[in-house]
Amino acid sequence: MLEATEVAVEFASRGRRARAVDGVNLSIGAGEIVALVGESGCGKTTLARTLLGLERPTSGQVSYDGTPLSYTGRRLRAFRRQVQLVLQDPMGSLNPRQTVYEAVAEGPRIHGLPDEEEVVASALSRAGLRPPERFFLRYPHELSGGQRQRVVIAGALALSPKLLIADEPVASLDASVRGEILALLLRLRDELGLAALVVTHDLGLAWNIADRVAVMYLGRIVESGSTEEVLTNPQHPYTQALLSVLPESPQRIVLSGEPPDPTRIPTGCRFHPRCQLVAAGKGADACHTTPLPVLPPTTTGSEVACHLAQVPTPR
Template sequence: MTPAPLIEARDLHVEFAARGRRARAVDGVNLTVGEGEIVALVGESGCGKTTLARTLLGLERPASGTVLYGGAPLAYTTRALKAYRREVQLVPQDPTGSLNPRHTVYEAVAEGPRIHGLLGEAERVAAALARAGLRPPERFAGAYPHELSGGQRQRVVIAGALALDPRVLVADEPVASLDASVRGEILALLLRLRDELGLSALVVTHDLGLAWNIADRVAVMYLGRIVESGPVEQVLSAPSHPYTQALLSVLPDSPSPVVLGGEPPDPTRIPDGCRFHPRCPALAGGKAAGAGVDGACVSQSPPVLPASAESRAACHYAAALRAGN
């Protein structure tokens, strides 16, 4: 049964000025995060993942489209955003950079409750530290960031979010800066928080292996748009889009890595047709021509994917294969 949407991006577009042109960082995205659901947003650096996450947090305003929370459009007044950000909390990529080296762990975790004027500060901080796996909390409360390991610092950042009793965590590459031995512990913590507190999460990552281990659904992003999405087992065990296939092929147990040529195109100059076609192995290798869709690949943009629990891909070649079956 599909969980009710808690956060939704509806036909979202975000643009920035760049060298006299407009960079379409997010270019027509539909995405939902349901109650108690973990969604992984994956793709290469520069594909728009972080901009989309910041827009869902209310840190960027869309050029068009809507962010909805609990079915209501997000309002951009100071009061409305303050209330919203108590419910939807960011877990940043770099815990060292996000923690003030002059503040103790207690002060770092207490900052949010103080901003929001919440009562019972000491109890909130202790409970948040314990939930984040820093037990006993009094052992860590007086420590400074430089006295902690990388994994402990990430737990402090998570505790700072938990101190506000949020409903959603937006985690931007939450384990990218950690040692491999610690990554599993942080991922297990996020899963436990979902199970114990009913938290939802959007996890932004370039690592499909991480998505496989933690997510219920996955959305693959390329050059500002979702190109494949669906239940994580379906998408990652049988990917339809050549871009998803290429990302999966670099995992350690993949039999034949796919090397994509070049870098993602400039978002100020999005190619005609399918935006992936200049790097597409199916087009370059003749498979798209064999399916009779090579002309469409270079001239027609695939339809924007809807926010759906079903597995979908924005790809002419994948659509031709499905139709053939």
């Protein structure tokens, strides 16, 4: 359904160019949930915004249903009806002066959909706010955190999209509510055939909800594959370090330093300055000097960009 091909996004930064996204291939199939994971600052949100058409790629292209994304007003508007965004902070994304009805009705009004009240009621009901009429005249401050996130999801569902891009959809919620929102996303996938890209730093969330996982570091996908393959047998040292923070992990891997400045990408493997294997003296020459290829988009099998991984790196 949605595919990024060799997508790069650069921003001007103090006279230099910061490569926030640097040659990413990513595909999302119909009815599929893909988790995009990585630490803060790795480029996840910039990639999500680019997939939505909110940022234009410096190079590469985004395609929807096999057609390159057009940035003209009418075509972009039609595309955004099919692909909707769910933001991290529901209190920040809802207008405190708008009622729940007004918030959910905004999208249908922009797109000129008929039967507005019926559309709003149906969207709220699908998002788990029942009976929907009970919530029409409420304001965001009158709702719990979980209810506010359901309103945000209802606003996206009001346009009957085929794909949701959810940026840290449960990060601001209590643990007791997180499971409810994740269950809601899975139910929407089963009932509506809705696909989703879930942007998160939480590998536990990815394990519970995703069909496939793509691990991002410093603007690139460094490992991708089915959730079970990636999270039970990680090949990239970065993925191994991310998984080591989970309570059931037998060994804690502490990465040294911070992610490098995106205006000064390291030569060779971009992870080598922090890699625990390089620090132990394994394969240091290749990791310092030999560039790694961009991983191709894949819906089957695993791919990893690492000189020291046990599975072959794609060439």
